[in-house]
Amino acid sequence: MKNIKKKRRIQIVAVAVVALTLSTALIGYAMRDGINFFRAPSDIIAAPPSPTEVFRLGGLVAPGTLVRGDGYEVRFVVTDGAADVPVVFAGVLPDLFSEGEGMVGMGRLEDGVFRATEILAKHDETYMPKEVADALERAGHWKPEDGARALQDALNTGG
Known part of the structure; x- marks a missing residue:
């Protein structure tokens, strides 16, 4: 038993x-x-992902780079202060999307251009996604106590 x-x-x-x-x-x-893994522009330049990999790109929309094309196509550059990545997006941008502001996009890198399938923008003037803030801090362009406005001012003045 x-x-x-x-x-x-x-x-x-x-x-x-x-x-x-x-x-x-x-x-x-x-x-x-x-x-989906998050990458900053510096990370993409240092180690480009394969064209089939879907990932999130985050940073600031570089001032003076937003160009609206035919229909819903939009082109702009995302920066973390140390590197820039050109972005193409076909769709409707969020209401709070603008130059010099934080964004996170999902898509693929094709021939050095990030082809976004989705774009998210910050939801108020003091918000910065944690991943974006961390990437900007690593690049030496962000201190949490400075706030988003100081970073935007620095990028607008080139310093």
């Missing part, structure tokens, strides 16, 4: 391990397209 209980316990543990492994694999497979 004791031997049967021991076998049953081992079977239950084995089935639980298999079920846990299978569920972890299924969750990972389901999330493979939902995981």
